[in-house]
Each structure stands twice: as structure tokens, then as C-alpha cells.
Amino acid sequence: MKKICTTELLGTRQMKKLKNVRREEVVTFLSKILEIGKKNEVANLSAEILTLANNSSCRMIMSARCSGEDNQAEKCRGLVIESFDLAGKLALFNVIGPLKRIGMWYLRKRIADVTKRYDELFENVLVEHEEKAMREGPNMENKDLMDILLEVYHDKNAEIRITRKQMKNFFLDLFTGGTNTTSDAILWILAELVNHPAAFKKLRDEIDSVVGTERLVDEADIPNLPYFQACVKEAMRLHPAVPLFDRVCRENCRLAGYDIPKGITMIISTYSIMRDPKIWDSPNDFIPERFLTEKYNAKEQNLQVYVPFGGGRRMCPGINMTSSVINCSVTAVVQCFDWKVVGGDGPDGSKVNMAPKSGVVKSLAKPFMAIPLLHRNLFSAKNPV
């Protein structure tokens, strides 16, 4: 599954094909922000970005057609939010050891309900895709992620054999793994940029010099925007959307002087690794420039110190998808709008409150409310995107 995932479903080729889906979602997002800005109203940026990320991911994973009349994308979003809530509650019970079973019992109705809803949703979409494959035959054009996977499922000679249940579980993984993470990342990148006006200006100057002022930035421009890439990397270093992940030791080993028995679950803290003062100069400061120096690039390649997406064989397969959504949304938002934060905690009330609630908590302490001030209108009827 991982192989199909990285080579086919979420690979660069597939992501290129889905460019229009992302573009549509970004334009919808920008138009909404533009409307809010024109009325000089306050945008709940956290909510808008969550919608953008969820809709793009859902549409890219389950195909654009699904977000039509029966509003599949919206249903998925609701489900993802509910599962995150449940997962959080279950994790809490799990930490307290013996309470794990009580947690499962206490939440059993909600767990059963969510599982049933996911199952129905995926079954409907699978059947839709199967009917389409029957109609259009093997040379069907514009295959989406599910079409590719269904081909493997129905191919008796395929190198990899998968069951229907595995396929549904797989899509569940993609939903839960790929939606809130992307929106968290976008929020943090914007929050850091808004709190660092010099970096914001430098980034806008870079975009202006590469893209000009007549058109909206395009995904194809990203390789020519090194400072933008550095800003993204730096914000994800400081605020990894997945601050902890785990590994089970397959054999007895010794790590940093500690004996680790086989079967033990080790928790890896990406948050601590990426703020380790032994590795990073001024580890808690937002300094995108560090990623433009030879020193850090060499260090990153030699050691596993930059790990927002994990590492090794179980590394996140969604990097391409998430980067493409981040790239087109953040650049456009910087290119087109200035931001005035409402209720921030800076001396002039203009900063985003970035104090974590406690410990390794990743979410912004409160919703990111801001007034979008139109800097440049690049998506009017005269200048269609």
C-alpha cells in the first residue's frame, strides 16, 4: 500500500494532474477572503484555511466529482473533525493505562457511528468509481486516486493484492492523516509571517520580482522562490503538525546508553528534535534565512534533524500533496493581502497569539482572526486566474 501510495497515488505525476482542483479551491478561498476584506470584516482565518485544506485534500483523494450535489467533501470534513475529536479523547484514556478499556466502552456509540459513516461513505464512492470504470473501460481518461487503486483491487495478477476493507482503511488513513495537518501547517506559516513583518515583506518582494504584479503566482514559480521555501521549512520546523509519532522496536537494542527491549513502543518527538539547541542556533526563533545557508542544508542531509514528515520507511507519503496545497495558497495570500490581526497579544494588539496552551501543543491558542486588507486584486474578471 505504501508503495502504491508514494509512487502512484500521491506522487508528483498524479499531483500535477490535480493542479486544477487545487487552483479552484484556492480561488474559492481567495474570493471569500476578498469579499470579507471589501466589507472590512474580520475573517476567521483558522476556519477558512481548514475548509480550504479539507476540501482540496478530499477532492484530490476522492475526485472532484464527489464534491458535487451530494456534497461528499463536506461530509468527509465533518467526519475528519469528529474522528480527531474521538482520537484525542481515546489517546487521553490510553495514557492512563488501565482506563483504556473504559475509554473504549464510554465512547463506543460514537466510535461505532463514525466507523459506520466512514464505511458507507467509502462504499458509495467505491461503487461510483466501479460503475464509471465499467462504462469507460480500461482506457479511461483522467483517473483519480481511487480509480488507480480499484484497478489494483480488481487485477487478479497484480503484484500487490488488497481487500475492500484494506482499501477503505487506506482512504481513512489518507483523510485523517492529510487534512488537519495541512491546514495546521498553513495557519502556522501565515501566523509566523504576520508576526514577522520584515519576513513578510521580503517574501512579497521575492514574489513580485519573480512573478511580477500582473498575474497570480503559479505552482510552476515555486522552484524560483527560495525564500518562500525557506519560510515554509522554518515554520514547519517550529510547529510540526505531527509533533509526536511512534515506532515499535523489532529487536533488543541500545540507544544513547539505554537498553531498549524488543517490542517497546518508542515515542519520537519531532517538536524536540527540531528545537534542539545542540542542533539549531536560536532554536525558538523564526529565521527562514537559516535554510538558505550551506551549513543547515548539509546538516539536514547528513543527520535526520529536519523531520516534520518523519523519516525512513514509514515517512509521510503525503508530502507532495501537502506542499502543493501550501504552495498555491500561502503565496497567493501573501501576494494579494495585507493582514491586520484582531485581538492579538503584541504591544499594538496586532500580533497573533502564538503561546502554546501547554507543552507540545501544536494548535494556535485561539482562532486566528484577521482583517484581510486588499493589497492587489489579481483575480478579478479582468484578470482571471
Ligand code: HEM
Ligand atoms: C503538513 C502536512 C503533514 C504533516 C506534517 C505530516 C506528518 C506525518 C508524519 C510525521 C507521519 C509519521 C511518519 C513516520 O512515522 O515516520 C505521517 C504519516 C503519514 N501521513 Fe502525513 N503529514 C502531512 C500530510 C499528509 C497528507 C496530505 C497525507 C495524505 C493525503 C498524509 C498521509 C500520511 C499517511 C498515510 C501516513 C502513514 C504512513 C505510514 O505509516 O507508512 N500526510 N505524516
